[in-house]
Structure formats: structure tokens, C-alpha cells
Amino acid sequence: MNELTIDAKPENLDAVQDFVAEKLKSANCPIELQMQIAVAVEEIFVNIAYYAYSSKVGSVTIRMTTENSVVIEFEDNGKSYNPLEEKDPDITASAKNREVGGLGIFIIKKTMDTVEYQRIGNKNILTIRKNFPQLYT
């Protein structure tokens, strides 16, 4: 288990991405998956950075394993928030009527194999899992 605890500030995004990318590389994660996972990591981390702690700065703990599948868990002590309850954007709307926003969690739901939210005590825990493709079937 690899773990990183960092201030939930948007400017720490690159440090978070470096932490995740390094683990994915050493696990020989396919490049296409690396990008999908990086996008999911950005969406979740930035959401926590902007909204979890209102104007205060809190922290995020990121735990990651890469055996057979990539599992990344994000834990914060901010206000209770389940992003999976957000309604999906209308992706059939015209450019004029299309609402700006709401795409982050939608992309995660589309690209990851599972996304789970738990509220445990005063913690939000969001866990994403992406299975490695079966290379030898």
C-alpha cells in the first residue's frame, strides 16, 4: 500500500499526479489506462480541494494499490459529500443549451470499473478501481 497525505489545494495537483503516475509506471499500466486514471484522479482531488473544506485548507490522504487492478482511495475530513449522487449531464444537448460543468464525475463513472463512496465517522472515502485488461486470454 502506497500512501500520500497532502494539503487539499489545487496547486498540489501536479504532486498528486506525480505520485500516482510513478506507481502506474512501475506496475506497467497500459498508457491508455494511465490517462483515464490520471483524469479520474484530477477530478476527485480538485473537487476535494475546491469544495470539501469551504475556505479552510484541509488534507487528503490517497492510498493506492496496483495488484491485478489499480485501486485508489481518497480520504478527506471535509463536509459530507457523495459525488455519485450528482445527476449525469445531458450529453445530447446542443452547444447552446449544454450546461457547463458536471462532467468530472460523469467521466469517472464512464471510465472506471467501480466507484464507491463511504461516509465513515467524519470522513469521506471515495474509492476507484480500474482493472488491467486481460492480456493473455
Added chain:
Amino acid sequence: MVITKTQNENKLVLAISGRLDTITAPQFQEELFLAFNEARQVELDFANVLYISSAGLRVLLLGEKKAMEKNRSMNIINASESIKSIFEMTGFVKILKIV
């Protein structure tokens, strides 16, 4: 992210190189909106865009809305397969002009 601008008759080409993420999206938005003041046709060369998140997609949607409002056009060229798959997944293939 680096944006290189090239004026080509009445078309302005913005070649974007690097990542379109939360950190770089504000600069991308500023350059894109400026471009609509400088040319009727704006072309975004995505050949060297390696990554796009919802923050980058948001700017593209705002750009398309701005283009319509100001009677401008915005095209995207040379997007990679992985970027195109994100446009596909989010319905952006229907609202952007992807060449």
C-alpha cells in the same frame, strides 16, 4: 502547456502543446477568448495535447458558446484517438467541430 499562435490569412491557428487540466485551463480560456477578437475562424491544433480533463472540456464548451455568440467559428484538428474517445464519451463530438 504552451500555446503557439499562427495567423493564416483570415484563420488563426492555436497550436496547443501539453496538458489541458485544472492548472492550465484558465490560461487556455484567456488565449481562446482573445483569439475570437483577432479572427473570424479559430483553429485549435490538438496534435500535441496529451491529456484533457473536465476543466479543459469546460473551456472548449465555453469557447464554442462564445464563438456562436460572436459569429465566429472554432475547429479542432489533429486530436489523438484517446482525446477523441473523451469527446465521444462526453457528447462533445456533437457540439464541437472536430475535423
